[in-house]
Amino acid sequence: MTLRDSFADAFKNLFANKLRSGLTMLGIIIGVAAVISMTSIVEGGQRKLVQSIERLGTNLLFIFHASLTPEEQRKFAGRSTGHKYGDALAIRRLRPELLVAPILQFKKQLRAGDRDYSGQVTGTVPEYQEVRNFRPAVGRFLVQEDIDEWRRVVVLGRDIAEKLFGTGSALHREVKIGDERFSVVGVMEPKGSLHGTNYDELIFVPVTTTMRRFTGNDHVNFMLVHVPNRDEMEAVTRDIHSLLIQRHDGVDDIRIRNQGEFLKAIDRTLWIFRIVLGGVALVALLVGGIGIMNIMLVTVTERTSEIGLRKAIGAGRSHILRQFLIESVSISVVGGLIGILVGIGMAYGFGDLVARAMPGEGDWGAVVLPSAILASFVFAVLVGITFGLYPAIKASKLDPAEALRYQ
Amino acid sequence: MLIRLHNIGKTYRTGGGDVQALQGIDLSIDRGEFAAIIGQSGSGKTTLLDILGCLSQPTEGDYWLDGRAVGSLSDRELAVVRNQQIGFIFQIFHLLPRKSALHNVELPLQYAGIPAQERRRRAIDTLRLVGLQDRLAHWPNQLSGGQQQRVAIARALVNRPAILLADEPTGSLDTRSGREILEILVQLHRDGQTILLVTHERDLAEKSGRVVTLLDGRILADERREAGDPLTQPSLVGSTNRVETAP
Ligand SMILES: Nc1ncnc2c1ncn2[C@@H]1O[C@H](COP(=O)(O)OP(=O)(O)OP(=O)(O)O)[C@@H](O)[C@H]1O
Ligand SMILES: [Mg+2]
Numbered sequence: 001m002t003l004r005d006s007f008a009d010a011f012k013n014l015f016a017n018k019l020r021s022g023l024t025m026l027g028i029i030i031g032v033a034a035v036i037s038m039t040s041i042v043e044g045g046q047r048k049l050v051q052s053i054e055r056l057g058t059n060l061l062f063i064f065h066a067s068l069t070p071e072e073q074r075k076f077a078g079r080s081t082g083h084k085y086g087d088a089l090a091i092r093r094l095r096p097e098l099l100v101a102p103i104l105q106f107k108k109q110l111r112a113g114d115r116d117y118s119g120q121v122t123g124t125v126p127e128y129q130e131v132r133n134f135r136p137a138v139g140r141f142l143v144q145e146d147i148d149e150w151r152r153v154v155v156l157g158r159d160i161a162e163k164l165f166g167t168g169s170a171l172h173r174e175v176k177i178g179d180e181r182f183s184v185v186g187v188m189e190p191k192g193s194l195h196g197t198n199y200d201e202l203i204f205v206p207v208t209t210t211m212r213r214f215t216g217n218d219h220v221n222f223m224l225v226h227v228p229n230r231d232e233m234e235a236v237t238r239d240i241h242s243l244l245i246q247r248h249d250g251v252d253d254i255r256i257r258n259q260g261e262f263l264k265a266i267d268r269t270l271w272i273f274r275i276v277l278g279g280v281a282l283v284a285l286l287v288g289g290i291g292i293m294n295i296m297l298v299t300v301t302e303r304t305s306e307i308g309l310r311k312a313i314g315a316g317r318s319h320i321l322r323q324f325l326i327e328s329v330s331i332s333v334v335g336g337l338i339g340i341l342v343g344i345g346m347a348y349g350f351g352d353l354v355a356r357a358m359p360g361e362g363d364w365g366a367v368v369l370p371s372a373i374l375a376s377f378v379f380a381v382l383v384g385i386t387f388g389l390y391p392a393i394k395a396s397k398l399d400p401a402e403a404l405r406y407q
Numbered sequence: 408m409l410i411r412l413h414n415i416g417k418t419y420r421t422g423g424g425d426v427q428a429l430q431g432i433d434l435s436i437d438r439g440e441f442a443a444i445i446g447q448s449g450s451g452k453t454t455l456l457d458i459l460g461c462l463s464q465p466t467e468g469d470y471w472l473d474g475r476a477v478g479s480l481s482d483r484e485l486a487v488v489r490n491q492q493i494g495f496i497f498q499i500f501h502l503l504p505r506k507s508a509l510h511n512v513e514l515p516l517q518y519a520g521i522p523a524q525e526r527r528r529r530a531i532d533t534l535r536l537v538g539l540q541d542r543l544a545h546w547p548n549q550l551s552g553g554q555q556q557r558v559a560i561a562r563a564l565v566n567r568p569a570i571l572l573a574d575e576p577t578g579s580l581d582t583r584s585g586r587e588i589l590e591i592l593v594q595l596h597r598d599g600q601t602i603l604l605v606t607h608e609r610d611l612a613e614k615s616g617r618v619v620t621l622l623d624g625r626i627l628a629d630e631r632r633e634a635g636d637p638l639t640q641p642s643l644v645g646s647t648n649r650v651e652t653a654p
Contacts, residue, residue, distance in 0.1 A: 001517045016505055309501040312462060313562065314490020314518035316483045401463040404501070405453075 001319055003326075010327040013299075014334075024295045025335035027288025028380050032339025033346060034281040035376040036368065039274065040347035044366040046270050050263060052194050057133045057259075061225040061237060063244075064255040072251075079249040085207060085218045087247055088125075091225065094243055095236065099226040101128040104210050104219070110203070111176040112164040119160055121177060122202050123210030123220075131226040134199065139171050139186030146206040152213070154182040159200040161187045177205070180213050233258055285379060288335070289387035296328050296391035307395055308403030321396040328388025329381060336380035343376075344368050409473055409569060409601055410436040410459065416467030417454050417624075428454040429624045432468070436570070436603065441596040443604045443612035446621030452605045453574055455621065459603065460493050460572045461485045473569060490518050494563030494571045498578035500555045502547040508534065508558045509543040515566045533561040537591060553584030560591060570601045577611065589614060 014021040065082035088102035104123035109116065128134070129141045136155060146153050154175055161170040161184075170184045182205065191199035211218055227236050237256050244254045300307070307320055315323075347366035415432040418425050429451045436442055444452050457463040458470065461477060470477040473492065480488065489495075502511050512530040521529070534540055537557040547555055556576060563571055573592065577585030593614055596602050604615060612618045620628040 001520070005517050012505055305501065306503060308462075309503070310514070310518075311486065312460065312489060312495045312501075313515040314486055314566075316486035318483070319486075319518060399463065401457040404462070404497070 001315070001323075006323055006326045007330070009323060010330045013327060014330055020295060021331060024291050024331055025288075025338065027291040028285065028332050028335030028383065029288075029339040029342060031281055031285030031288050031383075032336050032376045032380050033343035034284050035278065035379075036340060036343025036372050037346035037350065037366075038277040038281060039372040040343070040366040040368045041350050042270055042273050042277065043369055043372075044347075044351060046266065047367055048365070049266055052192075053259065053262060053266075055133060055191075056194060056199075057131050057224070057226060059227045059230050059233065060131065060259040061227060061233070061240070062257045062259075063223040063225065063240065064257070065222065066253045066255045068251075068253055072253075076249075076251045076253075079251050081219065082253065083220050083223060083244075084247075085211060085220055087244055088220065088223055090243060090247060091223070091240055094239060097228055098236065099127040099130050099228075101125055101131045101224045101226075102207055102220040103128075103222055103224065104207055104215065105221050106210075106214065108178045108214070109176075110160070110164065112173060115164050117160065117163050119203055120201065121210065121214075122204050123207035123214075124204055125207055127226075128204070128224070131224045134191055135189055136186035137189040138169070139184070141186055141188075142204060142206055147208050150209045150212050151206060152180060152182045152209055153185045153206065155186040155188060155204040156184055157188050157198075157200045157202045158190045159198065160203050175203075177203075178214065233260070281376075285383050288332075288380075289383040292328050292331055292384060293387040293391060295331075296324060296388055297394070299327070300324065300391050300395040303395075304398060304403045304406040307398050308400050308406065311398075311400035312404060317396040320398075321392045324392035324395045325385065325388050328392070329384040332380045332384025332388075336377045339380065340373055340377060408435055409438045409440075410434070411471045412459075412468065413470075414468040415455075415458060415465045415470060417451075417458065417463070418466045427624055429458070429465070430467075432624075432626060434619065434626065434629075436601065438569070438601055439596075439599055440617060441592075441602045441604070441615040442617040442619060443606055443615040444619045444621060445606055445609060445612050446627070448607075450621040451624040452621055454624075456572050456574050456603065456605055459570075460495055461488050486518075490515055491566060492569040494566070494568035496556070496559050496563050496571065496573040496576045498575040500547070500552075500559045500579075502555055502558055502562075504547055507544050507546060508539060508550065508561075511547070511558055512561045512565050515562060519566060530561070530565055533565045534558070536564065537561045551584070552580050553587055556580060556584070556588050557591065560588070564595070564600075570603060571595065572603050572605075574605045575607065576604070577606070577608075585611075 063083065068076065083102070085102055088100045091098060092100050101124050106121055107118060108121050110119045111117075124142070125147055126142045126144055129136070135141065137158070139155070141155055142153070145151065154177070156164070156170055156175075164170065164175060165173060170187050173184050175182050175184055188200070188202075188204075193199065207220065225236070225240065227233050237258065241254055241256060245252055248254070310320065310323075347368055351366040412432050412434040415429055415434075416427070417429040418427050432455065444455065446452050454463075458465050461472070461480075464478065472488065475488075477485070477488070502508075503514070506514070509527070509530055512534055513526045516526040516529060531540065531543065534543060537560050539554060539557055539561065542550060542554060542558075545554075547558070550558065560576075571592075576592075577588050580588065589611060592602055592604065596615075602615075604612070606612055616632060618628070618630045619626060620630075
C-alpha cells in the first residue's frame with residue numbers, strides 16, 4: 001500500500017461524505033482564515049503607521065523641556081527656564097553633521113484681505129524641511145538669510161493657503177500675523193495628519209523673527225534633531241544631554257526621546273493585538289481539531305468491519321493507522337488550503353472596507369505574510385495529525401476477528 | 408503437512424463469565440486437501456477458522472502453519488502471513504462498497520506492495536478465473552450476490568494463498584448461486600488448491616474429501632473418503648454421543 005494509494009483512498013472516502021467532510025473542515029477553514037486575515041490586517045496597519053511616522057523624517061531625536069516638580073522648581077529657582085535658541089546653535093557647533101531644528105509654536109490671528117483665521121504659527125529654521133522631510137510645493141521654504149535678517153516671510157501649509165487665498169496663488173501675497181505684515185514665499189506640499197497634528201494647517205516663519213516680533217525672548221518649545229548615522233543615535237543623545245545640562249546651569253530639565261521609542265511602543269501595542277487575535281484563531285483551530293477527532297471516531301466505528309476485512313487480507317496495524325491518519329490530515333490540509341484562500345480574501349476585503357470608510361486615511365492595504373500562510377498551514381496539518389491520532393490508533397488496535405463480525 | 412493444530416483451546420472472557428469456544432482440538436491438514444467443517448450453530452466453527460486464518464490467537468495449544476509456530480509471530484508477521492498464505496471468503500462477502508470489483512481484488516496486492524501495473528494484470532487474470540472478466544468496473548452494489556461472492560473468491564485467490572478458508576460462503580445465496588460457488592471451489596481443489604470449508608449443510612460438505620464435525624468446541628468426528636466413494640462410517644471421537652448434523 002503506497003502513500004499514493006492511501007491518499008487516493010482517503011480522498012475517495014472524503015468525497016463519499018461531502019457534507020460531513022465539509023462541515024468538519026469548516027472549523028479548520030475558519031481557524032486558518034482567521035489567522036491569515038488578522039495577521040494581514042495587523043501587519044498592514046503596522047506598516048502604514050511606521051510609514052507615516054517615517055514620512056515625518058527618520059533618525060529623529062525629540063528634545064523636550066521636562067516640567068519640574070515643585071521641589072525642583074524651588075531648588076533650581078531662577079536657574080533654567082527651558083530650551084533657548086542658543087541651545088540649538090550650541091548643538092550645531094558641537095556636532096556639525098547634525099541637522100537641528102528649534103521650534104517655537106503659538107497661536108495667532110491670521111488675516112489676508114478680508115479673510116480671518118486663527119492659526120498655529122511655527123517659528124523654525126531651514127533645517128526643518130530636511131528633518132521633517134516636508135517640503136514646499138510652490139516657492140521656497142525658509143532660508144538662512146530669513147533667519148539672519150529676521151525677515152518677515154511666511155511659508156503656508158496647503159490648507160491654510162486655501163483658506164486665506166482660495167484657489168488663487170498665495171505666492172508674494174501679504175498675510176497679517178497679529179499686527180505684523182508677512183510676505184508669503186512658499187506653500188507646502190500636502191502631508192496629512194499624524195498624531196493629532198494636521199501638517200497642512202501649519203504656517204512657518206523664521207524662528208528669529210518670532211522671538212523678536214512676538215515672544216520677546218529667546219525661548220523655544222522644543223527641538224528636533226536629525227542624526228544622519230543611525231548607529232550614532234545613542235552617543236548623540238548622551239552628548240546633547242550633557243551639553244544642555246551645562247547650558248541649563250546644571251538643571252536636568254531635558255527629555256530626549258527618539259523615534260525608535262515611538263516605533264517600539266507601537267510595536268508593543270500591535271504585539272498585544274497579535275497575541276489576542278492569535279489566541280482566538282488558535283482556539284478556533286483547536287475546536288476544528290476536536291471536530292475532526294469526533295468525526296474520525298464515528299468513521300472508525302462505522303467502518304469497523306472494513307478494518308477487519310483489511311486486516312484479514314494483509315493490512316498490519318501500521319497500514320490501518322496510516323490510512324486513518326491520512327484521512328484526518330487530508331481534512332485538515334484541504335481545510336487549510338481553503339482557509340488560506342478565504343483568509344487572503346478577507347484581508348483584502350477588509351483593507352478595501354477601511355479605504356472606503358475612511359477615505360482620508362488612504363489605502364490600508366492588508367499585507368499577507370508568507371510566514372503567516374506557512375505557519376497557519378503547518379499548524380492546521382499538526383491539528384489534523386494530533387486529533388486524528390487517537391482515532392487512528394483505536395482503529396489500528398481493533399481485533400480483526402471481532403471487527404469482522406461487527407455489525 | 409500444511410497445518411498442524413495441537414491441543415488448541417479458545418476461551419472468550421465476557422462479562423457474563425467465560426465461554427469455552429474450543430477445547431482440545433488436534434487437527435492436521437495436508438497440502439491439496441479439501442476439508443469441510445460442520446457442526447451446529449455455536450459449535451466453534453468460525454472460532455476455529457479465525458485461529459487457522461491468524462485472525463485471532465488461541466488461548467491454549469500450538470499451531471504450526473507450513474512449519475512455522477504461529478504463536479511466536481509478531482503482529483506485523485501475522486499480517487504478512489494473512490496476506491501471503493491465507494485467502495478468506497465470508498458469508499457476507501465483505502467487499503468494500505466504494506471500490507470496483509477490480510479494485511477490491513487488487514487490495515491484497517496493494518498490501519503486498521506489488522506495483523500497480525502487475526497488480527492490475529493479476530487481478531484481471533484472477534477475475535477471469537471466476538468468470539467475471541466483463542464486470543471489472545462494476546461496483547459491488549451493481550453485482551448479484553453470487554457475482555459478489557465470486558469477486559470475493561478472486562480477492563482471496565489473487566495472492567496465491569497456501570490455503571483458502573471459506574466460512575459458509577453459500578450461506579447468503581440462493582441454491583443455484585450457492586451451487587455455482589461450490590463448483591468453483593471444487594474446480595479450484597482439482598487444480599491443487601487447499602481448501603477449508605465451513606458449512607451447515609451436510610450435502611455441501613460431502614463434495615469434499617474430508618468432513619470434520621465439531622460439537623461444543625470439540626472435534627466429534629473426522630471422516631475421510633476417496634474421490635467418488637461415499638463417506639466412510641463416522642469414526643467417533645469421544646465416546647457416547649452419536650454424530651448430530653445440523654439441519
Ligand atoms: N467474541 C466473542 N465473545 C464471546 N463469545 C464468543 C465470541 N465469539 C464467539 N463466541 C462464542 O463462542 C462459541 C462459538 O462461536 P462460533 O462463532 O465459533 O460458532 P459457529 O460454529 O461459527 O456458529 P454459527 O454456525 O452460528 O456461525 C459460541 O458459543 C459463541 O457464543
Ligand atoms: Mg460461524
